[in-house]
Amino acid sequence: MARREAARLLRRLGPLAVESWTRGMPHSQHESANRIVNSCRRFHWIPSLQRPLCGPTTSGGIYEGQSSAKKACEVQKHTFGSAATHIQRNPAYSELNSDDVSYFKSILGENGVVQDEDRVAVANVDWMGKYSGASQLLLLPKNTTEVSKILSYCNTRRLAVVPQGGNTGLVGGSVPVYDEVIVGLSGMDKIISFDNVNGILTCEAGCVLENLSNFVENEGFIMPLDLGAKGSCHIGGNVSTNAGGLRFIRYGSLHGSVLGLEVVLADGTILDMLTTLRKDNTGYDLKHLFIGSEGSLGVVTKISVLTPAKLPSTNVAFLSCNDYKSCQKLLLAARRSLGEILSAFEFMDHHCIDLAMRHLEGVHNPLPASPYKFYVLIEITGSDESYDKTKLEAFLLRSMEDGLVADGVIAQDISQASNFWRIREGISEASVKVGAVYKYDLSIPVEKLYDIVEEMRCRLGDSAEVLGYGHLGDGNLHLNIVSSKYDDNTLERIEPFVYEWTSAQRGSISAEHGLGLMKAEKIHYSKSPEAVQLMASIKKLLDPNSILNPYKVLPQSVL
Amino acid sequence: MKILVAVKRVVDYAVKVRVRPDRTGVETANVKMSMNPFCEIAVEEALRLREAGAAAEVVAATVGPAQSADTLRTALAMGADRAVHVLHDQDPARPLLPLAVAKILRAVALQEKPDLVILGKQAIDDDCNQTGQMLAGLLQWPQGTFASKIILDTEKQKATVEREVDGGIESICLDLPAVITTDLRLNQPRYATLPNIMKAKSKVIKKIAPEDLGVDIRSDMEVIEVNEPPKRKAGVILSSVDELLDKLKNEARVL
Numbered sequence: 120m121a122r123r124e125a126a127r128l129l130r131r132l133g134p135l136a137v138e139s140w141t142r143g144m145p146h147s148q149h150e151s152a153n154r155i156v157n158s159c160r161r162f163h164w165i166p167s168l169q170r171p172l173c174g175p176t177t178s179g180g181i182y183e184g185q186s187s188a189k190k191a192c193e194v195q196k197h198t199f200g201s202a203a204t205h206i207q208r209n210p211a212y213s214e215l216n217s218d219d220v221s222y223f224k225s226i227l228g229e230n231g232v233v234q235d236e237d238r239v240a241v242a243n244v245d246w247m248g249k250y251s252g253a254s255q256l257l258l259l260p261k262n263t264t265e266v267s268k269i270l271s272y273c274n275t276r277r278l279a280v281v282p283q284g285g286n287t288g289l290v291g292g293s294v295p296v297y298d299e300v301i302v303g304l305s306g307m308d309k310i311i312s313f314d315n316v317n318g319i320l321t322c323e324a325g326c327v328l329e330n331l332s333n334f335v336e337n338e339g340f341i342m343p344l345d346l347g348a349k350g351s352c353h354i355g356g357n358v359s360t361n362a363g364g365l366r367f368i369r370y371g372s373l374h375g376s377v378l379g380l381e382v383v384l385a386d387g388t389i390l391d392m393l394t395t396l397r398k399d400n401t402g403y404d405l406k407h408l409f410i411g412s413e414g415s416l417g418v419v420t421k422i423s424v425l426t427p428a429k430l431p432s433t434n435v436a437f438l439s440c441n442d443y444k445s446c447q448k449l450l451l452a453a454r455r456s457l458g459e460i461l462s463a464f465e466f467m468d469h470h471c472i473d474l475a476m477r478h479l480e481g482v483h484n485p486l487p488a489s490p491y492k493f494y495v496l497i498e499i500t501g502s503d504e505s506y507d508k509t510k511l512e513a514f515l516l517r518s519m520e521d522g523l524v525a526d527g528v529i530a531q532d533i534s535q536a537s538n539f540w541r542i543r544e545g546i547s548e549a550s551v552k553v554g555a556v557y558k559y560d561l562s563i564p565v566e567k568l569y570d571i572v573e574e575m576r577c578r579l580g581d582s583a584e585v586l587g588y589g590h591l592g593d594g595n596l597h598l599n600i601v602s603s604k605y606d607d608n609t610l611e612r613i614e615p616f617v618y619e620w621t622s623a624q625r626g627s628i629s630a631e632h633g634l635g636l637m638k639a640e641k642i643h644y645s646k647s648p649e650a651v652q653l654m655a656s657i658k659k660l661l662d663p664n665s666i667l668n669p670y671k672v673l674p675q676s677v678l
Numbered sequence: 679m680k681i682l683v684a685v686k687r688v689v690d691y692a693v694k695v696r697v698r699p700d701r702t703g704v705e706t707a708n709v710k711m712s713m714n715p716f717c718e719i720a721v722e723e724a725l726r727l728r729e730a731g732a733a734a735e736v737v738a739a740t741v742g743p744a745q746s747a748d749t750l751r752t753a754l755a756m757g758a759d760r761a762v763h764v765l766h767d768q769d770p771a772r773p774l775l776p777l778a779v780a781k782i783l784r785a786v787a788l789q790e791k792p793d794l795v796i797l798g799k800q801a802i803d804d805d806c807n808q809t810g811q812m813l814a815g816l817l818q819w820p821q822g823t824f825a826s827k828i829i830l831d832t833e834k835q836k837a838t839v840e841r842e843v844d845g846g847i848e849s850i851c852l853d854l855p856a857v858i859t860t861d862l863r864l865n866q867p868r869y870a871t872l873p874n875i876m877k878a879k880s881k882v883i884k885k886i887a888p889e890d891l892g893v894d895i896r897s898d899m900e901v902i903e904v905n906e907p908p909k910r911k912a913g914v915i916l917s918s919v920d921e922l923l924d925k926l927k928n929e930a931r932v933l
Contacts, residue, residue: 431708431709431710432710433710437869438872483866485869486871504710505745505748512875515872515875516872516875516876519872519873519876524872526871526872526873527871527872528869528870528871528872529755529869529870529872529875530869531712531713531718531752531755531756531869531870532690532691532692532710532712532713532715532718533690533691533692533693533710533712534691534692534715535869537692
């Protein structure tokens, strides 16, 4: 059908890593191979970070990262990541030389070693265009043995390494800070096996989440996580960052869904913990160390994950509320009335909607009538369509009568549902289009969640637009501050205030995005010094030469 | 003026359709069903005409099993005033064909006496694109199919319809009562808002059996087998023209 094809094509051509909607029932919609990695990227070429020239420039044949950075497509002055401006390149790391490259070529073959300027340049910059490294080498191993050989060699040579998946992280954890060697896992994208009785998927770390979703949906299951970046992110990266996402409220964290991992340690040791057992209480459960460690304790190479059954009926409602308190009460009511079938509860303020309408193509506001202050998206997933729909309608009508909901619409078919989700999933993408985005991902007690947004509005006034949206059901706020360009003034007014405020509420300064480079020095806002010390000890134990993803996650002072 | 809109419950257009293992038809169990997208556009157009003052009442009608009532409720939630549900249980081996549907709708139209009947141009499950045209023929009413714009003149009882045809846009003028079928670009259907969903609960759905309408809907066609299209074979990269000629001659046998 021409319309179907056109609609699918339109979805696939959505810019970059973020958007290929797929909401609504049989999530059977994801089309294959939507990895639009290079073609639609927007480059913010950033001049190299302030680094001292350590030693002579490298010997002949090695491409100098600096000059590609000068070939700016768009030179954007960057700030943020206060850490980035303070950390110097650790002189303990060796510099890459031609012998290293020859060795890598001998174990990976010519195709596995990339020195081509353009390709390395792409891998050097993160999705937001905020962080840019100066790596000169991108390695593409095809199996665990190759990863092991790479790490073993780098450990001996003391070459720093950055494991890279889909490069969709938002805290600069997936790109080099200086000249670390990038180990990209996109070549390891095989699905190893699928147990379609229990729904246990075993696959390599470089599989794109959307491809996995398509695969398991074909078998009648769904992936336990879903995020806007699904078209580009790798499951290995999701696991390494303990990604949350839109289904968290229903299916929980990856700490619960991941059954086993195969990890390569810094010295090349292959740690095979790839079990497919639901229950295994034998010894310390090591996989939890690696889930969420952001590539700093080991490189995840294989994953076995429990996939929930795909339930046939999905209903999505898009609602508007007059104030934040109503959103909160609605959440409470939803938990009670829709409890077991609630699968997503997202909120956004009207600034987000306006932004999405302005910058996203093909979306229209489901509630154009009046400008409401807040919007809530509720999704329920169950086994009986009409029963669930009746439940949802009854709940919403009651909420309207109680004054919690000002107005709302219920999607009548999958394409309407997908339009609602596109709006929510596209906010991030739309904000990048404005120019500069300062992103904060905070876990705050639900009653206080929106207060920080209003405080930031007071602090920033007209200089920037403050957006508040996120997974209200999980108490997770995505605070996005957008302005036309990055500037230090704005940053100063945001940080460290936002971290201090969150810390005072005993919240988390990084609910799901991780620490990466951006918040590497900020862990003390949310973790006690004793905890951080123990983390440092573990890091030193597993990676004594500190070659894995240096400068990130933990503060330099404890390492 | 009354507008009758015919809607159909079909497999949701975003669903990946599969053939049942026993090959008797398409898998519809546990699969999301929704209103046919073109029918949604038809309902939307009828509602807009009512809001513009050209019509007083919009009646939605469907032919199908009990679950088709959901589709009617969607139409009511969008804003239709009443609905008519002609109950008919689907037998996959003897599906309801456009001619039978057209006969039923003719009977409904003769009962309801609308000035305009709007349908979607085709259903996305069978892609027949016949019901509207047959209905017009049976009623002996003029038809404007593939409408991308409709302008009603209630005084002169005429409808100007712009039709999307292969060569471009054709503009025709129809005397009312008439049958119009909608094409994609006619409008963007509205969402069912909560207040309207609430109101829809008190709207009437009249249930009728085809026999009551005096229509014989026995199907002349029997579905014997449904198969997926054959899988495309992978292409082969050839190394020389000689190889190409050899393959064309011996494998494809076209030379």
